[in-house]
Amino acid sequence: MSKNAKHFSIVGILIPIVTAIVYYTISTFFFELPEAASAEASIIDDLFNGHYILIAFLFAIVVVPLVYSISVFRQEEGDETDAPHIHENTTLEIAWTVLPIFLVIGFGIWGVTNYNAVIASEPDEITIYVQGYKWDWTFYYPDHDYKSDQALVLQEDVPVLLEMQSSDVIHAFWVPGFRVKQDVYPYDTENQALNFASGPDYDPEPYHFKPQVMRFTPVKEGVYRVRCAEICGTSHYSMLANVFVLSPSNYQAWLAGDYLLPPDPNLVNSQPGEGYYLDALNDFTIENGFTPPPPPELAPVEDEG
Amino acid sequence: MSAVAHGHDDHHGELHNPMEPTRQEQIVMNRFGLWLFCFSEVFLFAALLAARFYLWRDPDVGALRPDLPQAPALIFTCVLLVSSFFMNRAEVAAANEDRATFNFSMASTFVMGLIFLVGVIVLEWGVGGETHILPTSGAFGAVFFAMTGMHAIHVITGLIFVAIVWRNGNLGNYSREDHWGVEACAIYWHFVDLVWIFFYPAIYLIGLAVHIPIH
Amino acid sequence: MKYFLTSALVRGLVGQIVTTWLSYSLIRSFRMTVEGWTVPEVGLDEPAVVLACIIGLFGFLLSCGVVTDWLKMMAGHKPHLKHGAQGRPGWTRYVNIDVNHKVIGIQYGLNSIFILLIGGLLAILFRLELAMPGLQFLQSGDQYNTLFSAHGIIMIAAIFAGVGAMTNYLGPVLIGASDMAFPRLNAFSYWVGVPSAVILLAGIFLGGWDTGWVGYPTHSTTTKMIGVQMFLLGFYLNGFSSIASGLNMVVTAVYMRAKGMSYFRMPIFVWAAVAASILQATTTQTVGVALTMVVAQRTLGMNFFTPILDPELLAAGVPAGDPILFQHIFWFYSHPAVYVWILPGLGIISELLPVFTRKPLFGYKWIALSSVGIALVGMLVWAHHMLTSSMPPTWKIPFMLSTLLVAVPTGVKFFSWLATIWEGKMRFPTPMLFVLGSISVFLLGGLSGPILGTIGTDMHLHDTYFVVGHFHATVFGGFVFPFFAAIYYWFPKMTGKMYDELLGKIHFWIMVPGFWVMSLLQMRVGVLGMRRRIADYGPDLGIQVEQALITVATLAIGWSVLIMIYNLVSSVRKTELAPENPWESRSPEFLAPSPLPEFNYLAPIEVVGEPYDYGLEGATYAVVPTPAGD
Numbered sequence A: 001m002s003k004n005a006k007h008f009s010i011v012g013i014l015i016p017i018v019t020a021i022v023y024y025t026i027s028t029f030f031f032e033l034p035e036a037a038s039a040e041a042s043i044i045d046d047l048f049n050g051h052y053i054l055i056a057f058l059f060a061i062v063v064v065p066l067v068y069s070i071s072v073f074r075q076e077e078g079d080e081t082d083a084p085h086i087h088e089n090t091t092l093e094i095a096w097t098v099l100p101i102f103l104v105i106g107f108g109i110w111g112v113t114n115y116n117a118v119i120a121s122e123p124d125e126i127t128i129y130v131q132g133y134k135w136d137w138t139f140y141y142p143d144h145d146y147k148s149d150q151a152l153v154l155q156e157d158v159p160v161l162l163e164m165q166s167s168d169v170i171h172a173f174w175v176p177g178f179r180v181k182q183d184v185y186p187y188d189t190e191n192q193a194l195n196f197a198s199g200p201d202y203d204p205e206p207y208h209f210k211p212q213v214m215r216f217t218p219v220k221e222g223v224y225r226v227r228c229a230e231i232c233g234t235s236h237y238s239m240l241a242n243v244f245v246l247s248p249s250n251y252q253a254w255l256a257g258d259y260l261l262p263p264d265p266n267l268v269n270s271q272p273g274e275g276y277y278l279d280a281l282n283d284f285t286i287e288n289g290f291t292p293p294p295p296p297e298l299a300p301v302e303d304e305g
Numbered sequence B: 001m002s003a004v005a006h007g008h009d010d011h012h013g014e015l016h017n018p019m020e021p022t023r024q025e026q027i028v029m030n031r032f033g034l035w036l037f038c039f040s041e042v043f044l045f046a047a048l049l050a051a052r053f054y055l056w057r058d059p060d061v062g063a064l065r066p067d068l069p070q071a072p073a074l075i076f077t078c079v080l081l082v083s084s085f086f087m088n089r090a091e092v093a094a095a096n097e098d099r100a101t102f103n104f105s106m107a108s109t110f111v112m113g114l115i116f117l118v119g120v121i122v123l124e125w126g127v128g129g130e131t132h133i134l135p136t137s138g139a140f141g142a143v144f145f146a147m148t149g150m151h152a153i154h155v156i157t158g159l160i161f162v163a164i165v166w167r168n169g170n171l172g173n174y175s176r177e178d179h180w181g182v183e184a185c186a187i188y189w190h191f192v193d194l195v196w197i198f199f200y201p202a203i204y205l206i207g208l209a210v211h212i213p214i215h
Numbered sequence C: 001m002k003y004f005l006t007s008a009l010v011r012g013l014v015g016q017i018v019t020t021w022l023s024y025s026l027i028r029s030f031r032m033t034v035e036g037w038t039v040p041e042v043g044l045d046e047p048a049v050v051l052a053c054i055i056g057l058f059g060f061l062l063s064c065g066v067v068t069d070w071l072k073m074m075a076g077h078k079p080h081l082k083h084g085a086q087g088r089p090g091w092t093r094y095v096n097i098d099v100n101h102k103v104i105g106i107q108y109g110l111n112s113i114f115i116l117l118i119g120g121l122l123a124i125l126f127r128l129e130l131a132m133p134g135l136q137f138l139q140s141g142d143q144y145n146t147l148f149s150a151h152g153i154i155m156i157a158a159i160f161a162g163v164g165a166m167t168n169y170l171g172p173v174l175i176g177a178s179d180m181a182f183p184r185l186n187a188f189s190y191w192v193g194v195p196s197a198v199i200l201l202a203g204i205f206l207g208g209w210d211t212g213w214v215g216y217p218t219h220s221t222t223t224k225m226i227g228v229q230m231f232l233l234g235f236y237l238n239g240f241s242s243i244a245s246g247l248n249m250v251v252t253a254v255y256m257r258a259k260g261m262s263y264f265r266m267p268i269f270v271w272a273a274v275a276a277s278i279l280q281a282t283t284t285q286t287v288g289v290a291l292t293m294v295v296a297q298r299t300l301g302m303n304f305f306t307p308i309l310d311p312e313l314l315a316a317g318v319p320a321g322d323p324i325l326f327q328h329i330f331w332f333y334s335h336p337a338v339y340v341w342i343l344p345g346l347g348i349i350s351e352l353l354p355v356f357t358r359k360p361l362f363g364y365k366w367i368a369l370s371s372v373g374i375a376l377v378g379m380l381v382w383a384h385h386m387l388t389s390s391m392p393p394t395w396k397i398p399f400m401l402s403t404l405l406v407a408v409p410t411g412v413k414f415f416s417w418l419a420t421i422w423e424g425k426m427r428f429p430t431p432m433l434f435v436l437g438s439i440s441v442f443l444l445g446g447l448s449g450p451i452l453g454t455i456g457t458d459m460h461l462h463d464t465y466f467v468v469g470h471f472h473a474t475v476f477g478g479f480v481f482p483f484f485a486a487i488y489y490w491f492p493k494m495t496g497k498m499y500d501e502l503l504g505k506i507h508f509w510i511m512v513p514g515f516w517v518m519s520l521l522q523m524r525v526g527v528l529g530m531r532r533r534i535a536d537y538g539p540d541l542g543i544q545v546e547q548a549l550i551t552v553a554t555l556a557i558g559w560s561v562l563i564m565i566y567n568l569v570s571s572v573r574k575t576e577l578a579p580e581n582p583w584e585s586r587s588p589e590f591l592a593p594s595p596l597p598e599f600n601y602l603a604p605i606e607v608v609g610e611p612y613d614y615g616l617e618g619a620t621y622a623v624v625p626t627p628a629g630d
């Protein structure tokens, strides 16, 4: 019995240590999330953090006894006898069935409240229409009757409501920095009223069509990327669009046409694979003969040395 | 058949399984297997029903159904139900080795099944008749033809089954102790019938009727 | 050679190819003569392809002869079961119709490994492509999409064959039966899988497809790559195999257990196999519906899945299709499908651990019932694959909760395994190494599960490489490694020869660490923003090193599997015989001769004790008759 007590105490000491090490490793390095750039990202990252603790703990309570057993409970050379005949312990069985149920309930409740917080609508949302199509995105600002083919431009700290639809197959709108993801479903490709990829109008009413909605509040100036997350054919991998989160003054200037977005010469979908990804976000040198204003977020280029 | 059948150069003779289940044991397993198969098929038809209730609805109105001729559907449904009665009589007759009743009942089952099938294809599908619905008529057409088509495939298999069992019965292959073939056919036929009992109201009775424009 | 050329396999394949080709040309010319039917001048005629593939399946089945007995029965004859090689060399049994469950099990196994190699080759091709940003050697996104789509479904076919191998070979043996309940149906289950695999593989060359293995509409209903039809049909036809073998296993376990073997005295693998078989026999039907609907929408224009409708119909109030419907029906099967693979695998882990720890299986009943629990809960979680879809929150939340609940029975298994190992006297031959490797890898899969189950975190992780890492860990830990453990463990029983222990250990020490690297890094790049199913990625994610390492790990895994195949092939040719019970197992098959006799046991066996009473003096599980004079 004292021998068993020794085994249990060693394992008991190792479990919290391993939990701490694993948690530290995955949360600060191995599964480190992209920088949170939306209000929703912070909410979701809390849940991520909870899961990381859970993962570290469950990892430890399985791996520590497993590795310990492998190193200690080995059959010795020449020993032909079997191990002790221990085949059940009802208390233990009930414990490890019931305790996880409490964990599950806990994470279930957390998951629900977290999700409700993520999808909660905010006052003063700006509505933007998003159209996904093979293999690009178009954005339409109904308040300003403005269509942006190249990029989604948002104002820092202002909540947005995206009303999204597709012209062909299912796509999915995802910006890793914002965390949130939403599948985008097709609607009438022929109907101009619903298809602002080729015209500025957008009127979902006639067909009771409910576009997919997604809400988030960008909180950090910078350049991000929409990445289509649902397989949609040939150039699914390059179905990207830039997202610019601008400061209020720059956003107003952009609406007024005074602020030119840093064009991204590499964001060309027609030539998959060819120089397409080359350091897109750091290289704004343009062949078109004009010098764009410095891109947002990116720190002013310091002279080296 | 002899032990060295088929003229193969078989040095070992036919291997004999000392634990081979007896015919009676095998029938018990067959019966359980067939019931399990029916249970499995429930998932097939349930998926179709799910599609029907998922797609045939309107956010404002609720459940919908296509506006289809009601009388023939009701009549053919009754015919199919009555055929199950004759199938049951055939099974009893086989158990009693009553060849005449068996023949009459199998024939009735077959004819009624055929009437149902032809009725669905001609009057409901509109093949060679007046068309009320097309496979391309939106979700109505798609699900209607999927449900009736999948059921019709089962009716056709059932009819083939009935025909084979009928013939085998006349070859004298069923006895009081072993008429598994008839029993299997009956279970299958009742099952196909039962499916229709769920399909008929789902297609013809539930929801608001919507007329489909056909040109 | 003469035997091979006249074998059922060759006859079936020739029959399939000839009937497919003939019916294709006939249907095509028929369609060309009918007015108003447009048939492409060049390229494939899609409806004709579909019909020809279905007819080709019948061509295979009729010419290979697996349905001959049934046709005779219909004609009123009573053909009896033909056992044994019937005068031909023993190896020909594996390429001919044979009703013996062990032959069928090995047929499944060989088939599984063959298909596994093809699927693995495809994976290695696209891993090479992904090793660096930019398109390396592939010419287009379409090629890449075909590769990963084919990899997915081919591996699934391989896994189903592997499950078939384990349940068929082990099921009757472990319960002390001479065969399955329906030997002919068993042969049919195997043989119908062959032409469907041929159709799947042919799809790669006849156009390819770019829908992934999920084939979501409206992409699958509109893609121009018509290999998608072959994918749908091959997938669908494989379902017949699943349903039939599932039914067979359940009936066998219920009615053919040895005398004295109550349900709670069955070997634990049988519990797992039955739970998996129930899932297999039922849920497969729904994916059949989903796939048929896509075929019907493509070929007949039936609108199940497109929210777009003719204005006239729309004005009349006719409803349109909905792509979400497909996802529901598809995942109702495809989530449990994963359990169909892993339950038998976890059963193998539970089966082997007591033998190599020399200790009883801890909590036998709990493990047995947890398999049933996983199967039942597994039928109620499907929509967790749709947490970013347009499904309303009122649907998403219940599915989030049911998904988290899967952790409970899974946890029971892990804890019971640990308690089995604790204070054991462990031995570490290759099968045991693979069992421990399975536990470690399945743990990675299990731990990465709940984070995908809560909606908030899934919004970030859905359709990223995190999911790829998660399910590869689940499937390798839950199926592939246990399958390999089972192959090594029962190899002496199957062949009468012993595999090479050193090569087995090399296989293990390359493959399992290789897999850890691959899977963990896949999860990492997913968290960082790498999407699934993309042919290329940018340096802006900063994941080049990880990608290169994943490719290296994949190559290592590939090589290690080749080592296993070499090991098995060269060991079969050894002359030295393996001991009858190399593992000192209590299981009845290890008390019988190796390789097992035609009908497993010379006479019915009798179960007189508990299956895993290691360490209990004088306890016996089964009384197995030995050959006279032995």
Ligand SMILES: [Cu+2]
Residues within 6 Å of the ligand: A171, A172, A228, A229, A230, A231, A232, A233, A236, A237, A239
């Ligand atoms: Cu896409």
Ligand SMILES: [Cu+2]
Residues within 6 Å of the ligand: C334, C335, C381, C382, C384, C385
């Ligand atoms: Cu799932």
